[in-house]
Amino acid sequence: MEFLTYFSHVFEPISLLLLVGGTIGGLILGATPGLSPTMAVALLIPFTFHLQPSQGLILLGAAYTSTVAGGAVSAILLKIPGAPANIATSLDGNEMAKKGEGAKALHLAFMSSAVGGIFGVLLLIFLTPTLAKWALAFGPSHLFWIAILGVTVIGTLDSQSFVKGLLSGCIGLWLSMIGYDDIQGAERFIFTDALTGGINIIAALIGLFAIPQVLDMMSKGRSLSAVGAIKVQHQSLSSSFREMIANMRALSIGTVVGSIIGLIPGVGGQIAGLVAYDQSRKFSPDKDLFGTGHPEGVIAAESANNAMVGPSLVPLLTLSVPGSPTAAVLLGGLLIHGIFPGSDLFKNHAAVAWTFIDSMLIGQVLMVIFGIYIANLAAKVAQVPRSVLAGGVFILAVFGAYSVQQSMGDVHVMIVLGISMYVLEKFGFSAAPLVLGLILGPIAESNFLQGSLIAGAQDGAAVYFLTGTLNLFLIFLVISSVAYAFWSTKVADRKSDKQTASGGR
Amino acid sequence: MSVSSRNLQQISSAGIVLIIAISVAWLSYTREPAEAFLFPRLISIVFLVLSVWNFARAGLGLARVGGGVDVTSAINLTPGLVVMALFAFWLAQFLGFYVASTLTFFTLLTLYDTGNRRQLANWIKRAVITIVFMAVMYGLFAYVLKVQLPRGLFI
Numbered sequence: 001m002e003f004l005t006y007f008s009h010v011f012e013p014i015s016l017l018l019l020v021g022g023t024i025g026g027l028i029l030g031a032t033p034g035l036s037p038t039m040a041v042a043l044l045i046p047f048t049f050h051l052q053p054s055q056g057l058i059l060l061g062a063a064y065t066s067t068v069a070g071g072a073v074s075a076i077l078l079k080i081p082g083a084p085a086n087i088a089t090s091l092d093g094n095e096m097a098k099k100g101e102g103a104k105a106l107h108l109a110f111m112s113s114a115v116g117g118i119f120g121v122l123l124l125i126f127l128t129p130t131l132a133k134w135a136l137a138f139g140p141s142h143l144f145w146i147a148i149l150g151v152t153v154i155g156t157l158d159s160q161s162f163v164k165g166l167l168s169g170c171i172g173l174w175l176s177m178i179g180y181d182d183i184q185g186a187e188r189f190i191f192t193d194a195l196t197g198g199i200n201i202i203a204a205l206i207g208l209f210a211i212p213q214v215l216d217m218m219s220k221g222r223s224l225s226a227v228g229a230i231k232v233q234h235q236s237l238s239s240s241f242r243e244m245i246a247n248m249r250a251l252s253i254g255t256v257v258g259s260i261i262g263l264i265p266g267v268g269g270q271i272a273g274l275v276a277y278d279q280s281r282k283f284s285p286d287k288d289l290f291g292t293g294h295p296e297g298v299i300a301a302e303s304a305n306n307a308m309v310g311p312s313l314v315p316l317l318t319l320s321v322p323g324s325p326t327a328a329v330l331l332g333g334l335l336i337h338g339i340f341p342g343s344d345l346f347k348n349h350a351a352v353a354w355t356f357i358d359s360m361l362i363g364q365v366l367m368v369i370f371g372i373y374i375a376n377l378a379a380k381v382a383q384v385p386r387s388v389l390a391g392g393v394f395i396l397a398v399f400g401a402y403s404v405q406q407s408m409g410d411v412h413v414m415i416v417l418g419i420s421m422y423v424l425e426k427f428g429f430s431a432a433p434l435v436l437g438l439i440l441g442p443i444a445e446s447n448f449l450q451g452s453l454i455a456g457a458q459d460g461a462a463v464y465f466l467t468g469t470l471n472l473f474l475i476f477l478v479i480s481s482v483a484y485a486f487w488s489t490k491v492a493d494r495k496s497d498k499q500t501a502s503g504g505r
Numbered sequence: 506m507s508v509s510s511r512n513l514q515q516i517s518s519a520g521i522v523l524i525i526a527i528s529v530a531w532l533s534y535t536r537e538p539a540e541a542f543l544f545p546r547l548i549s550i551v552f553l554v555l556s557v558w559n560f561a562r563a564g565l566g567l568a569r570v571g572g573g574v575d576v577t578s579a580i581n582l583t584p585g586l587v588v589m590a591l592f593a594f595w596l597a598q599f600l601g602f603y604v605a606s607t608l609t610f611f612t613l614l615t616l617y618d619t620g621n622r623r624q625l626a627n628w629i630k631r632a633v634i635t636i637v638f639m640a641v642m643y644g645l646f647a648y649v650l651k652v653q654l655p656r657g658l659f660i
Contacts, residue, residue: 452543
């Protein structure tokens with residue numbers, strides 16, 4: 001029950017202010033289509049540089065939780081999911097809003113988000129220390145395989161093409177090697193002065209997640225007009241609460257499905273929401289009502305996508321393997337403060353880790369309170385023209401990238417990486433595995449070199465890296481993740497061939 | 506976008522990735538000291554194998570993911586990209602961050618705003634949005650975060 005000790009730290013004035021600010025800001029950003037939770041967290045990282053580690057993490061954690069929930073506002077009132085995690089919410093949420101039940105849909109979305117979110121964070125609280133202690137037994141060879149596992153799992157699960165997903169991971173690993181080698185001091189892949197110190201992780205995160213979205217908005221040109229939001233009428237909170245309790249089955253399915261999916265690295269909120277929605281429909285006696293404005297659909301989807309948030313941090317905080325792209329950005333936020341996840345985190349930085357986790361618990365409650373009251377404002381902000389968003393995000397990205405090291409080189413790196421990522425995404429490559437490669441590359445390399453030195457004094461590298469129960473288990477996981485992705489790509493290809501053939505007849 | 510144009514784009518992108526992979530492998534195996542390139546050598550082999558596979562799939566017309574960049578998007582993007590590049594690689598240091606950012610934001614807003622460009626009211630609206638946005642950025646970075654941003658001809 002160590003987490004109870006640090007609750008008071010969350011209520012320190014600056015921490016509380018950041019938690020409230022992060023929650024409100026996250027709700028508004030989350031409601032804005034085109035601004036993903038990952039991008040919002042990436043853009044916030046430069047600001048955390050000037051804060052204490054626990055305060056910085058409180059801000060990032062609040063933004064992560066509330067952007068996922070905030071996406072429900074535009075999904076319900078505009079039928080435009082604020083983030084991929086809210087796609088399932090729009091199916092019934094918008095239909096409810098059209099029927100004049102917008103307020104009820106929003107209440108149900110935020111309340112079930114909070115229930116799912118609290119369950120997810122409790123899972124994080126009880127699983128993380130145990131797994132972190134288990135991680136103490138890991139040596140360099142295991143840590144090397146875990147880093148490789150992080151890249152392959154996200155590379156294969158987050159991408160539509162497993163070859164391109166793995167290639168994205170390789171590009172990230174290569175980018176992580178640019179700069180001076182830590183041990184020999186040798187120059188590696190330095191093509192320009194801007195790369196002398198290697199690629200700054202924050203500039204890279206901003207470039208890889210923000211610039212492609214800016215370019216995507218610009219690529220749609222001047223043709224887009226604002227979408228009208230459905231007005232929200234007053235609705236009593238207690239009746240919405242009773243409605244949520246009456247739909248306990250959907251709430252439980254969403255919470256459990258979201259929590260399990262969150263624990264699997266790389267799967268993410270979109271899958272959590274859609275799977276929970278689908279399962280809830282299968283188990284419901286009112287199957288036919290789904291898609292027509294049925295509260296169960298909103299409850300299942302929203303409890304799942306927020307239940308996913310806490311568990312997605314379990315592999316991150318214990319093994320350095322982020323459970324989602326946003327968790328990968330959070331890892332970047334930890335590393336810039338010199339904090340390494342794993343057993344070290346709970347041993348040497350217990351106050352930082354527990355304050356952060358506790359803040360996520362309190363953040364769920366704040367999210368309901370503010371979410372319900374600022375939904376109308378968030379819906380207005382969600383209608384901000386794309387031209388303003390594109391220009392604003394670009395300037396903020398440039399200022400943020402520059403402010404980390406006061407270097408124009410970082411701005412250039414950010415823009416070049418961002419433009420390259422936009423083009424790569426158009427060809428099926430994915431930013432998440434690339435970022436994972438970039439973040440986990442130094443961890444993989446240092447453990448590989450350390451392991452090689454130990455292996456030199458023992459039975460050789462092959463024995464050291466390829467034998468032992470834990471090594472074999474991790475290698476099995478690496479191979480399984482690749483094999484599974486290969487198999488699912490083949491199945492998808494066959495299905496698409498069949499559809500093309502039947503469509504051609 | 507036609508199938509042949511899409512395939513050509515897939516082959517071109519796979520070709521560029523293959524060239525990068527070959528360059529990384531070549532640099533990893535030719536540069537010294539060898540100890541500093543131990544890990545890059547390991548990764549470059551995997552990178553190269555996957556790139557060859559990706560290129561072969563693209564060449565055989567099996568690359569199904571990603572539709573490439575269509576002409577309309579490219580036309581829409583070009584002016585914005587030029588403005589962004591001009592700002593980052595020249596204007597920010599020449600004019601100073603704040604002046605250059607104000608000009609860039611206003612230009613991007615004008616380029617992509619759906620409002621009629623012949624109406625004075627729209628120009629005033631864009632100018633007001635720019636001033637408010639830049640005032641917030643100035644307050645945030647200069648006063649709250651106390652970041653020293655590059656100063657050029659102006660501020």
